[in-house]
Amino acid sequence: xxxxAPQPALHAPPGRYLKERLIQGVLFACAFLAVVxxxxxxxxxxxxxxxxxxxxSLGEFLGGTRWAPxxxxxPSYGALPLILGTLIITGIALIVALPIGLLSAxxxxxxxxxRVRKIAKPVLEILAGIPTVxxxxxALLFVxxxxxxxxxxxxxxxxxxxxxxxxIAIIPLxxxxxxxxxxxxxxxxxxxxxxxxxxxxxxxxxxxxxxxLSGIAAASILAMSRAIGETMIVAIAAGxxxxxxxxxxxxxQTLTVHIVNVATGDAEAGAxxxxxxFAIGALLFAITLLLNIFSYWIVRRFREQYE
Amino acid sequence: xxxxxxxxxxxxxxxxxTTSALFGSLTFSTIxxxxxxxxxxxxxxxxxxxxxxxxxxxSRAGLVLSTMVIQWDAKNLPYVIVTDFTPxxxxxxxxxxxxxxxxxxxxxxxxxxxxxxEIIARLPQDxxxxxxxxxxxxxxFGELLPQLDPHTxxxxxxxxxxxxxxxxxxxxxxxxxxxxQIEDIPVTGARQAWEALIVAxxxxxxxxxxxxxxxxxxxxxxxxxxxxxxxxIPIQRSWWRAAWDFLASYDSNSPEKAGLASAIxxxxxxxxxxxLFALPLGxxxxxxxxxxxxxxxxxxxxxxxxxxxxxxxxxxxxxIGLEILARALKMDRVLITGALTMTLLILPMVIIASREALRxxxxxxxxxxxxxxxxxxxxxxxxxxxxxxxxxxTGLIIALSRAIGEAALLILxxxFQYLTFIPGLWNYFxxxxxxxxxxxxxxxxxxxxxxxxxxxxLLVVLLFMNAFAIFLRIRFQRRW
Numbered sequence: 001x002x003x004x005a006p007q008p009a010l011h012a013p014p015g016r017y018l019k020e021r022l023i024q025g026v027l028f029a030c031a032f033l034a035v036v037x038x039x040x041x042x043x044x045x046x047x048x049x050x051x052x053x054x055x056x057s058l059g060e061f062l063g064g065t066r067w068a069p070x071x072x073x074x075p076s077y078g079a080l081p082l083i084l085g086t087l088i089i090t091g092i093a094l095i096v097a098l099p100i101g102l103l104s105a106x107x108x109x110x111x112x113x114x115r116v117r118k119i120a121k122p123v124l125e126i127l128a129g130i131p132t133v134x135x136x137x138x139a140l141l142f143v144x145x146x147x148x149x150x151x152x153x154x155x156x157x158x159x160x161x162x163x164x165x166x167x168i169a170i171i172p173l174x175x176x177x178x179x180x181x182x183x184x185x186x187x188x189x190x191x192x193x194x195x196x197x198x199x200x201x202x203x204x205x206x207x208x209x210x211x212x213l214s215g216i217a218a219a220s221i222l223a224m225s226r227a228i229g230e231t232m233i234v235a236i237a238a239g240x241x242x243x244x245x246x247x248x249x250x251x252x253q254t255l256t257v258h259i260v261n262v263a264t265g266d267a268e269a270g271a272x273x274x275x276x277x278f279a280i281g282a283l284l285f286a287i288t289l290l291l292n293i294f295s296y297w298i299v300r301r302f303r304e305q306y307e
Numbered sequence: 308x309x310x311x312x313x314x315x316x317x318x319x320x321x322x323x324x325t326t327s328a329l330f331g332s333l334t335f336s337t338i339x340x341x342x343x344x345x346x347x348x349x350x351x352x353x354x355x356x357x358x359x360x361x362x363x364x365x366s367r368a369g370l371v372l373s374t375m376v377i378q379w380d381a382k383n384l385p386y387v388i389v390t391d392f393t394p395x396x397x398x399x400x401x402x403x404x405x406x407x408x409x410x411x412x413x414x415x416x417x418x419x420x421x422x423x424x425e426i427i428a429r430l431p432q433d434x435x436x437x438x439x440x441x442x443x444x445x446x447x448f449g450e451l452l453p454q455l456d457p458h459t460x461x462x463x464x465x466x467x468x469x470x471x472x473x474x475x476x477x478x479x480x481x482x483x484x485x486x487x488q489i490e491d492i493p494v495t496g497a498r499q500a501w502e503a504l505i506v507a508x509x510x511x512x513x514x515x516x517x518x519x520x521x522x523x524x525x526x527x528x529x530x531x532x533x534x535x536x537x538x539x540i541p542i543q544r545s546w547w548r549a550a551w552d553f554l555a556s557y558d559s560n561s562p563e564k565a566g567l568a569s570a571i572x573x574x575x576x577x578x579x580x581x582x583l584f585a586l587p588l589g590x591x592x593x594x595x596x597x598x599x600x601x602x603x604x605x606x607x608x609x610x611x612x613x614x615x616x617x618x619x620x621x622x623x624x625x626x627i628g629l630e631i632l633a634r635a636l637k638m639d640r641v642l643i644t645g646a647l648t649m650t651l652l653i654l655p656m657v658i659i660a661s662r663e664a665l666r667x668x669x670x671x672x673x674x675x676x677x678x679x680x681x682x683x684x685x686x687x688x689x690x691x692x693x694x695x696x697x698x699x700x701t702g703l704i705i706a707l708s709r710a711i712g713e714a715a716l717l718i719l720x721x722x723f724q725y726l727t728f729i730p731g732l733w734n735y736f737x738x739x740x741x742x743x744x745x746x747x748x749x750x751x752x753x754x755x756x757x758x759x760x761x762x763x764x765l766l767v768v769l770l771f772m773n774a775f776a777i778f779l780r781i782r783f784q785r786r787w
Contacts, residue, residue, distance in 0.1 A: 016682060023684045024599055030591030031600070034612040034658075037651060041619075041627055048630070100337045107334030120338045127345055129769060131712025133740045134352070134762050137747055141755060142351050168344055197313060201327035222618065229620025231715035232740075236747055256715065259622045263719045269634060281626045285619065292618040296611075 045285055048278025052077075055272070061279060067242040067253070069276050070265070079280065081242040085252040089163045089234055090227040092248075096167025097223055101174025102216065108175070109182040110204055128172035136236030139165035144237065157239025157251040166233045174223045181215025182208060214302030218295040225291035229284065231256040255284045352766075355759035361427035362753055363549035364542045366563030368435070369396020372409065372420035373561075374752050377502045385418045386410075386505050388442060391561045398437075401538035406442030408505050410535055414438075416509040421752040427542065435540045438514035444501040447474045447534055451486060451497040463487075463522075464494055478516075478532045485522035489532075508535050553760055557727040558742065562753030567761055569726040570742040573642065574768075576730065577738055578711050580646035581653065586703055588650065589657030590692075593699075596658070597665040598687050617655035624652045625719030633720065640721025642736040648720055649713065653706040660702020664695040697783035704776040708769050714740035739765045 053061070056077040064078015104124065108117060143161040147154050154160065185208050193203040209216070239251020240261050246252050253261075259277045267273040313320040365372065371391035377384040389398070392405035409417055412426045413436050427435060441447060449469030456463050466484045469476050486494045490507035494500045507517050516531035556566030592613075600606040628648025629640070638644045668691050676686040717738055725745075730736035737745075739761055746758035 020682050020684055024595075027591045027595035027599060030588050031595040031609050031658075033588060033592065033654070034609050034616060037616060037627075038612045040631060041623070044627060044630055100340060103334045103337040104341060107331075107338055111331050111334055116338075120342075123338070123342050123345055127341060129708060129712075129773065130348070131714070131740055131765060131769075133712070133714050133743045133747075134348070134765070137743065137758060137762060138348050138351065140747065141355070142347070171341060198315070199323045199327035201330040202315065202323065204330070225618055229622070231620070231622050232744065235715075236744065256620065256622050259626065260715065260718055263625070263629075263721075277626060281623055285623050288618060288620055288623075289615060292615050296614065 041285065045278055045282040048275065049282045052275040052279040055275075056279075065244045067244075067258070069258075069273055070267075077276065077279075079255075079283070081244045081246065082253055082255050082258055082280065083283075084246050085159070085238075085242065086228055086254040086256075088159055088246050088248070088252065089166060089238065089254055090224055092160065092163025093167035093170060093227040093230075094220070094224060096164055097170045097174050097227075098220055100167075101171045101223070102178050104171070104175040105178035105182055106204060106209075108179050110200065110208065124172040124175055127168070128176070130169070132169060132230060132232040133236065135165050135169045136162075136233045139233055139237035151249060154249045155239075155251060157237065157241075158249050159238050159246065159252045160248045162234050162236075162238035163248075165237065166227055166230055169230070169233060170223045170226055173226060174219055177219035177222060178212070178216050181212045181219065184215070185211045214298050217302075218299045221291050221295035221298070225288045225295070228291070229256060229288050231260060235260045255280050259284075349766075352759050352762050355756060356763050358421065358424040358428060358753070358756045359553060359760045360544060360546050360549040361424035362563045362756060363552050364544045365423060365427055365435075366561070367396075367548070367552070368540055368542045369393045369398030369403070370409070370423070370435075370437075370540075371561045371563050372423060374419045374421075377506065379502070379506065384506060384509075386509065387417055387420050387423060389439075391559075391564060397540055397542075401437075401540050402536060403437070403439055403538070403540075404442060408440045408442060409437060410440055410505065410508045411438035411514050411537075412436065414513055416511070418509065419752055424753070424756075427544070430544075433542055433544055435542050436537065437540050438508075438535045438537045440504060440508055440534050441474070441536070444497070445470070445473070447504065447532075448480065448486065448500055449473055449475060449482070451500060453497070454485075462495075464497060464500065474534060475532065478519075479530045480519075480521065480532075481523070483523070484528075487520040487522055487527065489519050490517055504534055553757070554764070558725055558737075558745075559727075562746075562749070562751060562757050565746070565754075565757055567739065567742060567764060569728065569730060570737050570739045570761070571764070572729045573726075573736040574711055574738040576642055576732070576736070577646050577649060577717075578707050580643065580732075581649045581710050582703060582707055584647060584650040585653055585657050585706065586699075589654055589703070590661050590699055592654075592658045593661030593665055594687055594692075597662050598683065598691065613655050613658055616651075617659065621652055621713055621716040622719065624648055625716040627651065628716070629719045639733075640735065641733050642730055643732050645717055645720045645736065645738075648716060649710050652713065652716055653710050656706040656709065657699075657703055660706065661695070661699045664698025664702060665691060667698065668694050694785070697779050701776045701780050704772050704779070708772045708776075711738075711768060711772070712740055712765065714738075714744050717741055718744070739768075 061077055061079050063080065064076060065080045066076040066078045067081045068076045108120060112120060139161045143165055144154065144156065144158060147161055189207050189211060190203050193207045198206070234254050235257045238254070238257070240253055240257050241251045242253040243250055258280050262273055262277050265273070315323060370389060372387050373390045374385050375388050377386060387409045389403055389405060389407050389409065393399060409423065411417065412423055413430060415426060417423050417426070448466060450467045451464040452467035454463055454465045464486045466480060466482050466486065469480060469482050486500055488494060489500065489503040490510065492503040492507055494503055504517065514535040514537045516533040519530045519532045521528050521530055553566045554571065555568055556564060557568050559565040596606065596610065625648065628644060628651070632638050632644045632647055633640045672690050672694065673686050676690045681689070718741060721735060724735050724737045726735065726737050743758050743761045743765070746754045746761065
């Protein structure tokens with residue numbers, strides 16, 4: 001509460017307090033929507049997955065290596081190809097995004113002059129604002145042919161190019177989140193290091209980065225969560241077929257892409273295939289939620305307080 | 308002090324300074340990498356969108372093309388035919404019919420429709436010299452009948468029926484002739500005769516008569532068959548017309564005719580409705596959290612949940628919208644359902660941005676209003692909100708620019724549609740990113756081009772939205 005409410009002795013017109021209470025109630029309802037949406041989501045995924053798990057055991061779902069939900073004669077619901085596919089794509093994306101994003105953040109925060117910052121930051125913001133279908137197009141029709149000139153056996157749809165482009169797409173996320181935390185490291189720490197004769201690199205390496213580490217870790221985890229939930233780039237460029245064992249040069253499928261497959265398929269509402277999107281969605285929701293909470297926790301737990 | 312003594316962990320000062328400078332360059336190079344990627348992406352999209360003008364020029368002249376394939380000696384030989392025929396087009400008046408095969412453009416043999424567009428794009432004049440072969444074999448050879456050769460026992464093809472106005476008759480073919488070969492390609496079937504004609508015509512550098520060998524009364528007879536007709540077709544090559552046609556036409560199976568009209572209207576409706584829903588809800592929640600809420604467990608929970616909802620993947624929202632709104636509430640997968648679901652997706656972003664905007668308003672403003680007897684709502688409505696509005700709107704526009712590029716969520720809400728009408732609120736719909744996704748998935752030549760053109764449209768819309776947000780920020784936002 002920022003301020004005290006006016007005193008009733010001021011003889012307000014009748015109904016004013018009722019109106020005030022009413023407005024407060026409406027505003028509260030808007031904020032409470034977040035609770036409602038979360039509750040509905042959790043309930044929906046639990047009840048929806050319930051239908052799925054009456055037919056498929058949890059062991060088969062998490063341990064099976066054959067994902068063939070539309071196979072009419074022998075359907076199989078082992079999600080391991082999808083889980084591993086998601087992890088592979090995310091891994092490639094992070095290998096691309098973390099070094100580039102982090103070094104960009106260090107440059108923007110530690111090296112850049114005001115003039116360069118004014119050009120460099122919008123570049124990253126534009127990259128962040130490009131819709132993911134556009135990245136998907138770029139991956140499929142530009143990056144894959146480029147990779148083919150190095151790796152001739154790479155297939156038209158493949159995990160590698162989708163992963164690399166997904167990495168490009170999350171560079172701005174990594175760099176802007178890391179820049180915030182690196183920038184927040186107080187000047188005094190740097191000046192202390194300089195006073196001891198450290199070079200810029202030594203200051204960054206031994207003082208600034210350790211001080212910002214928790215924030216950088218949190219940023220990386222958020223980037224990972226974003227990569228896991230990314231749909232369109234993978235749906236366009238990685239093919240939409242689950243493969244086992246996964247291969248970087250071949251098509252693969254992720255958790256999100258299975259959901260797209262069901263939605264763009266011709267299954268009727270009520271078909272069992274729709275239950276699979278709850279199980280997959282619940283898994284996805286749980287993973288991203290845990291990662292988000294984990295990053296939130298890291299920031300709270302390891303934040304260096306400087307005041 | 309001697310500089311050489313400034314060692315650290317056994318490294319000389321010179322080494323340390325060099326490392327530091329190199330590291331600085333390395334960090335700078337990552338910015339260059341991002342810049343290069345951005346430029347590569349934009350240039351690549353523009354290059355890919357470039358054939359649109361030629362495609363539209365050809366389709367306006369009536370040349371809507373498809374690339375077909377002839378199976379020949381275990382090889383695939385591509386050729387181009389006219390499909391999606393428009394009877395009153397310029398090409399039709401020049402004599403080109405449906406399923407006719409386009410052989411030469413500007414005396415260059417063409418194999419794929421993309422090649423036709425390339426030639427149109429680089430023609431020096433607005434006249435297109437076209438050479439084509441009728442798609443109706445009957446009008447060339449008449450009817451061919453398979454027959455066993457009485458001497459060798461091999462299969463051969465005899466002209467069984469030949470109309471007098473046919474090309475073959477006028478060139479000298481007669482009923483009873485055995486069709487032996489066209490140029491150097493032996494005739495091995497009725498359909499194959501026509502395909503041989505296409506392949507032979509493609510091999511010629513110029514449109515001209517083809518050497519056909521027939522057997523008449525046991526003797527081989529050469530006949531010059533002028534199978535390929537030519538015409539000069541006027542085309543209108545204009546970027547403005549092409550862009551307008553593209554924006555104003557509906558989706559189609561032919562990339563030359565497909566346009567973005569339904570998708571643009573769908574996107575505008577969707578963004579407008581989403582703004583309509585998200586603004587009051589988001590600002591309401593932000594006002595509650597900033598101006599009213601006590602610091603208690605419920606407020607903490609709400610804040611935590613909002614932060615978490617901001618990180619939930621959009622497909623998850625798609626599932627929620629599909630199951631709750633479209634199915635449980637029986638709203639079906641229509642525009643308004645899409646907008647409501649999209650509202651859920653961007654609401655956390657709007658709330659966070661609005662809270663930041665409200666937080667920049669100094670308490671002195673609130674105190675001044677309270678001191679003259681205003682109630683809390685009067686303070687918020689008359690004083691805090693007007694000052695915070697530019698910041699709130701900036702945040703809203705940035706959230707909406709996320710919504711306009713969002714595809715995954717809407718795929719679940721059935722925006723994956725082939726539409727040839729302008730969608731209304733309770734209609735099935737499509738949006739620009741989904742249209743791009745659908746076109747990327749099409750194998751036919753030309754769909755990659757119109758996907759790139761649609762990407763250009765989407766990026767231009769995003770550019771305008773962001774420019775408007777920046778304008779709002781510069782024009783109205785004040786520092787306290």
